[in-house]
Amino acid sequence: MSHKLYYFDARGLNEPLRMIFALGGVEYEEIRSPIGDVPPLPTLPLEVKEKCTWGQVPMLEVEGRKLCQSLAMQRYFAKKFNLVGSNDFEAAQIDEYVDSSKEVFQMWTPACIENDPVKKAELVKELKDKTVDKYLKTFDKIINSNGGKRLVGNSLSWADIWLTHVINNLEIICGIKLAEDFPAVKSLCDTVLATPQIKAWIEKRPKSRF
Ligand SMILES: N[C@@H](CCC(=O)N[C@@H](CS)C(=O)NCC(=O)O)C(=O)O
Incomplete structure (x- = not known):
């Protein structure tokens, strides 16, 4: 190989x-x-x-x-x-949303690695406060203003993959459903997770x- x-x-x-x-x-x-x-x-x-x-x-x-x-x-x-949009501007927007998803991923590291349940719950609360308004609400708005299905354009991009991974990974590790109150984010993640190869x-x- x-x-x-x-x-x-x-x-x-x-x-x-x-x-x-x-x-x-x-x-x-x-x-x-x-x-x-x-x-x-x-x-x-x-x-x-x-x-x-x-x-x-x-x-x-x-x-x-x-x-x-x-x-x-x-x-x-x-x-x-072909996961980078259909022109240079879309590719740049996709980069922007990948960077923002990675920011969320990195912000949550302390909660993900904490073993003490009390400290973990405190960190989860603190990070939800920091993440939901700034990132989830914004991602939801971006998806809605792009027709409700994808972050950019109308085909799957690696930004859709990143956002889905971050939400899915936090559910696996911390048991939280960050997309619950954000129907466009939730629907995008469900679509990505249902993509046959993924x-x-x-x-x-x-x-x-x-
Ligand atoms: N900016 C790098 C960061 C890579 C990174 O932080 N790697 C960690 C694992 S996620 C690592 O190798 N840690 C072990 C070490 O530093 O010895 C990237 O995005 O690839």
């Missing part, structure tokens, strides 16, 4: 790439480093860290060449599989904590 994908045994920042690979029918070998006891955030085995250009995963090796940084990797394949990937993907 010519594609070797290095990450933790986790969905994390890398799951959108796996979904894009599913859509494009890309075959790849996965090297999943164990996450161990979290918190603290996991560290990579030295032999993996030393291979990675920036000392971090995800990293992809393709025929001896390396590509790192989750969004650069995903954008490269999103372009190949649905099939989710059904067969390894079960992991994060």
Whole structure:
């Protein structure tokens, strides 16, 4: 297999790439480093860290060449599989919504890794207050003003995939349904999760904590 994908045994920042690979029918070998006891955030085995250009995963090796940084990797394949809109402006809007989704993902890390149930509940409340108005309401508005189905244009983009991953991942890890009060976001996520190749990937993907 010519594609070797290095990450933790986790969905994390890398799951959108796996979904894009599913859509494009890309075959790849996965090297999943164990996450161990979290918190603290996991560290990579030295032999993996030393291979990675920036000392971090995800990293992809393709025929001896390396590509790192989750969004650069995903954008490269999103372009190949027509998930970047139909012109440069749409591609830029898609980048904007990917960045905003990644911001939400990163804001929630403290709640995701907290094991103490009382502290976790406090963090969930605090993060809901910070996320719902600023991001969920805005995403809902953007989808509605674009016809109610997609973030940009009228076909699936990697921004739709990112937003869906963030909402779905928080439901798996923290048991919260962030899209519940946002019908357009909820409907977009349901559509992405029902996309046959993505649905099939989710059904067969390894079960992991994060
Ligand atoms: N900006 C990078 C961040 C990568 C990153 O934070 N990777 C974490 C896992 S999600 C990592 O490799 N942690 C282990 C370490 O730093 O040793 C990206 O988006 O790819």
